Amino acid sequence: MTTTRTVRRTGGQAAGLRAATGLAAPLPTLPAVAVTGGKGGVGKTCIAVNLACALAGLGQRPLLVDLDLGLANADVLLGVDPPRGLAEVILGGADPASVVTATPHGVHLLPAASGREDLTALSEDQHHRLFQAVARCAGGHDLVVLDTAAGIHRTVTTALRCARVVLLAITPDPTSLTDAYALLKVLESHEPGRDVRVVVNQAGNLAEAQATCQRLREVARRFLGRDLVFAGWIPRDRALTDAVRARRPVVAMRPTSPAAVALRQLAQRILAEDWAGIRR
Ligand SMILES: Nc1ncnc2c1ncn2[C@@H]1O[C@H](COP(=O)(O)OP(=O)(O)OP(=O)(O)O)[C@@H](O)[C@H]1O
Ligand SMILES: [Mg+2]
Numbered sequence: 001m002t003t004t005r006t007v008r009r010t011g012g013q014a015a016g017l018r019a020a021t022g023l024a025a026p027l028p029t030l031p032a033v034a035v036t037g038g039k040g041g042v043g044k045t046c047i048a049v050n051l052a053c054a055l056a057g058l059g060q061r062p063l064l065v066d067l068d069l070g071l072a073n074a075d076v077l078l079g080v081d082p083p084r085g086l087a088e089v090i091l092g093g094a095d096p097a098s099v100v101t102a103t104p105h106g107v108h109l110l111p112a113a114s115g116r117e118d119l120t121a122l123s124e125d126q127h128h129r130l131f132q133a134v135a136r137c138a139g140g141h142d143l144v145v146l147d148t149a150a151g152i153h154r155t156v157t158t159a160l161r162c163a164r165v166v167l168l169a170i171t172p173d174p175t176s177l178t179d180a181y182a183l184l185k186v187l188e189s190h191e192p193g194r195d196v197r198v199v200v201n202q203a204g205n206l207a208e209a210q211a212t213c214q215r216l217r218e219v220a221r222r223f224l225g226r227d228l229v230f231a232g233w234i235p236r237d238r239a240l241t242d243a244v245r246a247r248r249p250v251v252a253m254r255p256t257s258p259a260a261v262a263l264r265q266l267a268q269r270i271l272a273e274d275w276a277g278i279r280r
Helices: 004-023 044-057 075-079 087-091 124-136 154-162 175-189 205-226 238-246 256-274
Strands: 030-036 062-066 108-110 143-146 161-169 196-203 229-235
Touching: 004 175, 004 238, 030 044, 030 154, 030 175, 030 205, 044 062, 044 075, 044 143, 044 161, 044 196, 044 256, 062 075, 062 205, 124 143, 124 154, 143 175, 154 161, 154 175, 161 205, 175 196, 175 205, 205 229, 229 256, 238 256
Parallel strands: 030 143, 030 161, 062 108, 062 143, 161 196, 196 229
Antiparallel strands: none
């Protein structure tokens, strides 16, 4: 009882302080998997989009959030052209729910914007508002998939701190491993011990995927003193390239292709194992 009252009082004081200083509410914890990777072009958006579509195909109501704020791509891969997005929410004060866009694949998209440099230089306060807006939109959805940008920018690291699960996408390229390690190192410096799972994309076969994951695991164990979980792998597949060009998710356009099968398996694993209690 005393504890509850103390917590409430502290929360009230914190809220008062925030109001007095003009700071936004603290960072929320989201029922989200954040797809990230450090390196550009490793397949983060393809994975995030198709994972969300596969989850919808399994009866879920996922919200996909495009956090590549200045170079948004998720709308392109889903074949929609939303007129407004997070730019209008963060910089224009629009209601976040009003920019959520339905797609033909059972996924709702919180879109970003393309070519908006101002979105790539948000303050800490604006980041807090951004993720509070995402939290508001998450209500009514079973889970959230965050598509992050390349790099170790604050928007990326903040997304990783808010998400219950981090899905680290890597490829067998050595530069992908070094960039993924760099991102992991930054994440560990903010919040050690987060639930990080590795998906190996564009691998030739399971053995190559496992060996790739193992290389990152060894470096993470040795230099960061933490382990990583192998979440799965997605083969290099022409069907995925064709689907991108057709602006359709591969799980919808070529559901029996090897990439689509692998992405559906990943979605099934998330639900079956309920990663980090991701669904509220
Ligand atoms: N498993 C795969 N098989 C074949 N091609 C793939 C695969 N995964 C991704 N690609 C190709 O790689 C391209 C880049 O993928 P994607 O846009 O998802 O990468 P990204 O990591 O989101 O890039 P960015 O860092 O620029 O946001 C896709 O357009 C697709 O053609
Ligand atoms: Mg991307």
